[in-house]
Amino acid sequence: MSLNFNTPDFEVIRNENRCIQCKVCVRQCANTVHFYDEEDNVICADDTKCVNCHRCVTLCPTKALVIRKYPLEFRENSNWSGKVIKEIYKQSQTGGVLLSSMGNPEPFTVYWDKMLLNASQVTNPSIDPLREPMETKVMIGRKPEKLEFDSNGKLLTKMPPNIELKIPVMFAAMSYGAISRNAHESLARAAEELGIFYNTGEGGLSKDFYRYGENTIVQVASGRFGVHKKYLNAGAAIEIKIGQGAKPGIGGHLPGKKVGEDISATRMIPVGSDAISPAPHHDIYSIEDLRQLIFSLKETTDYKKPVFVKIAAVHNSAAIASGVVRAGADAVVVDGFRGGTGAAPTRVRNSVGIPIELALAAIDQRLREEKIRNYCSLIVAGSIRNSSDIVKAVALGADAVYIGSAAVIALGCHMCHSCSTGKCNWGIATQYPELVKRLNPDIMYKRLVNLISAWNHEIQELLGGMGINAIESLRGNRLMLRGVDLNEKELEILGIKYAGE
Amino acid sequence: MLKEGELKIPSGCAISGIIDKKGNKFNGEEIIKSIALMHDRSNGLGGGFAAYGIYPDYKDFYVFHIFYENSSIKTQTEDFIKKHFDVEKAEYIPTRPVPNIVNIPLMWRYFVRPRVQTCVSEKDFMDESEFTSRCVIKINTDYKGAYVFSSGKNMGTFKGVGYPEDIGEFFMLDTYEAHMWTAHGRFPTNTPGWWGGAHPFTILNWSVVHNGEISSYDANKRFVEMYGYKCTLKTDTEVIAYLFDMLVRKHNLPIKKAINVVSAPFWDDIEREKSEEIKNELRSIRAVYASALVNGPFSIILGYEKGMIALNDRIKLRSLVAAEKSTRTYVASEESAIRIICDNPEKVWSPRGGEPVIALLEGE
């Protein structure tokens, strides 16, 4: 079929007065947008291939490049927008499911932006974190209902295993396969330096990375790729992945072309074979099955590692989370509908799941009503963008957060939403060796350390402003939040008051 | 304008406390004199006292001091009390007229014994104290216009809207003999104040007077509410009383461990601790009771049957001075408030942040 309705999404604008024909853009574009015309000594561009990843723009030594939205307009129609029409063109041409990457980009309310924090004035001194201790350490894991002491004041209760986070942030599960080896190495090294944790994702743990075990959370997902006793014991905690915010209810698919030697060995599957994670765990069809898996994992690790259970934020998350805690999970991880992904069906990503802010508030409240909130830790994910999002999440009731998108942005991701092509020009979501090496872990782990350290400073400033010197005193402290632009129902679910109240 | 109890009110204050560790009793004149000296630390919107050992003839009875807004709520509340308790004696709380004390609610006190049988509820067996505390919380939550402001044994609190010295005069504290007194002068920032909102706050034998504002309030509140408490007044102080009641009475924590919970040592100090056993203990306390850490500036005096504990926040953002002479221990917001009632104390010191002053009755 030679007739193609597709038109470019982006346009490459080159300032010819500045272009020196150095061909850096030509060499750096894995999508082969730029090419050199020797006859006329000019660099040209094929706009149809451009995904707007900014690699060429960033590396162009003379800043001669700009990428713009392609100016072609359809007749104005608020219902049949250009995006809707182009999706139909694409599907009618290929017959395929539309695929997208990263989190839900649709204009739903970002509740973080509708909540404002408190600060001390007069009646209560704010605390200066540069002069006074300001604690951001948190302990993640199961807690007993109470501590028992003998008559001499000696502690009798033995604490269940907890992991200690110096800063209440962890790097979210991104599998080796979805992201590159160098990206994993950067995350692992940063976690080690920061005293936090990164998550292997569902693709197992490369043998070279076992040395970061103390700062690793090993994931067990429905495909069970790379799961064996040594793997489970390699990390500091285990996470059972039930669902993912970007694609609740469906599994995963790593195309065979990404399964090279090392990924094959790590995942324990043949080179070149597709790695397909089923939608459910086929040994978990109900909550009691989850309990069995939790305790199988605990048995395997001699009850020395906390077991997390990660669920996607869906309509009845609160009840599900309660069941998960009762099933024996030491921490519940909830991933909101803006959570990122390497690839998800567009319709699922854009229209399944609920906002993390509402899910978090509902879950925290439900666990308190059932008097089980203190037994477990609550970790949230799904588009935590900055330190104030973290502080607001803690005030709503979270113990800690996971960041995925923010972490890859620190590694150079420019949110072009094209991970599924496997041709990430920044060396993150790719397995092509010549692209992978664009991400130098020596440079990139420092950027992650910088980011989280900067956020920690900001968290401390915000805490100090509220007159708080330990982050646990903010956890669930919803009086520190006020809403703006929210309706009664939203305020009720978030459990906060309106600004001015 | 919302009344207290419908919103959270920050307030600053003066506090003072005296205990005779041998149990010798003395009347309320000294404590009034001490708190009156700090007149400028309150603004006439609340004052109150807790006195321990004042009802020796009824020492096995719980004594409820209750404010009523009208007589119909009094009837309803009394029906509830009679259903769940044997009432030995019910009477007006005696007062004398003081010009500055106005808008006085109905005030009654009841000497009661719980009828636990009636309330071994559907599921769980309760002891007497748990039963009583649940009944108190129920009245304060469900009986609008009634408020139990004292519910311990052989102790009582006396409080209201006014300067503390006027409140002391009004309640005729010179006629009560106690081995321990605590007092509070209030400086709320933004309401007319109501009688129930004055300090001390109590639950059973626990009483708390507090200077400061708790920035961890909602975290603490939502934590204790998981264990059956209801913070009805939405002021910080109430939650401290509940925290101690929960930690010491329900969870059986030794008092020193409870202090480690609410005024926890810093992680850095814990890491520096040499003894692995102590380190593990403190780490466990912080992990399990993270939500019971009380944050923000405060100095409090906590009274209970065994004695008195004064405590500052971890970085000492509120003043607190302590002194000792003979069998007595004194604590107050200002040293002058001690010296005016205690010539030449043997020892005067300013406790460090998070370091408690523990003054217990002999033998405790």
Added chain:
Amino acid sequence: MGCVFMLCKDGSKKESMMKKIYAFESKCLGCGLCEVHCRTAHSKSKDIVKTHKRENIASAIVIEENLSSNTVSYFALQCRHCENPKCIKACISGAMYKDDSGIVLNNKEKCVGCLSCILVCPFGVIKKNDDGRSVSKCDLCVGSCEPFCVKNCPNEAIKFLDEDGARALI
């Protein structure tokens, strides 16, 4: 300039302590920015656009590419500042010389463009200038603290290291 060599206690310069440029194939993206910045650093204008539009300078660092179907690799090549440089021996006009700190330099005034140095250089890192009468080679950007190719490499694939530092990384 102080970074190019280190002074020993007695004030003499020790060649083994001299810093040189090391290229790391495993990190090289083959983007060619080192070439762009090398040319600019050795231009009159010191402006990237003017250098490339108006001046004609050969880069002293060159990316070698291997674009075979199974492996793609790149390597940045530039003068090694050999201990016993063949180019100096071969130079007929005395233009090629080694300075006090060990840097091999070409004096353009003396160079007659015989190209003997290019013939003998085992690394192929001396380039003929377009005028055909002189050569260009790496001078480690004498006078600036760090060579421009090193400073502008986006992936730290080229490093400026002394022998110990290089040994630690290789």
